[in-house]
């Protein structure tokens with residue numbers, strides 16, 4: 547039975563990853579930050595671990611607790627958008643730093659903590675949940691604190707793809723589409739089920755030559 551490890555599994559896209567992979571018969575481990583979310587995962591036959599990805603002590607504990615486990619697919623979905631409406635003239639630097647700590651440093655720390663678990667698995671895949679807003683070539687200057695965190699995350703994914711290729715580990719950045727979650731809001735056109743269904747198909751299909759690419763949920767390549 548393959549194993550998936552998902553961060554930010556208590557709600558939104560992370561929870562939908564848990565649902566779909568549990569249903570497909572995978573062993574599922576997800577990070578949460580509260581008892582209610584842990585209970586929700588248990589009800590889906592998934593294992594919950596309490597981790598704040600911006601807390602390096604909790605990441606250290608995660609590494610030691612999972613020391614001998616194999617992780618076929620690591621999906622880093624935990625992320626925040628930061629306070630809405632920040633733009634030139636109203637940047638909140640403390641808030642921006644928080645966004646970078648979760649979206650960029652938190653993701654890097656989780657990958658660093660679990661890379662040996664991935665290396666020990668059969669499938670050896672890592673996916674980071676990025677956003678099209680982080681595309682440098684497509685940017686229209688919207689939500690820059692969030693967008694810069696995702697642009698940096700994209701470089702992290704591409705850089706790690708190069709570094710980890712000799713070990714047979716594949717790394718991709720993902721754009722889930724605009725999805726109806728707490729972050730995406732009720733006006734978003736995509737349901738989480740549809741986005742994650744597309745991402746699952748893509749993650750099943752990706753081959754070593756796809757490592758270091760930025761894919762949307764429908765399988766198309768997003769320009770950097």
Ligand SMILES: NC(=O)c1ccc[n+]([C@@H]2O[C@H](COP(=O)([O-])OP(=O)(O)OC[C@H]3O[C@@H](n4cnc5c(N)ncnc54)[C@H](OP(=O)(O)O)[C@@H]3O)[C@@H](O)[C@H]2O)c1
Pocket residue numbers: 553554555556557558559560577578579580583597598599600622623624625626648652675676677678721722723724725726727728729730731734
């Ligand atoms: N929804 C969209 O339209 C959209 C579009 C493009 C990209 N994305 C990306 O997709 C990913 C998932 O987004 P979503 O729509 O599912 O967002 P969401 O519904 O707001 O859920 C965010 C998830 O991240 C977790 N999280 C936040 N800060 C964390 C921290 N410090 N440590 C651990 N977990 C933390 C939350 O946990 P708690 O429940 O404990 O707060 C929650 O599980 C994000 O990286 C986001 O940037 C989403």
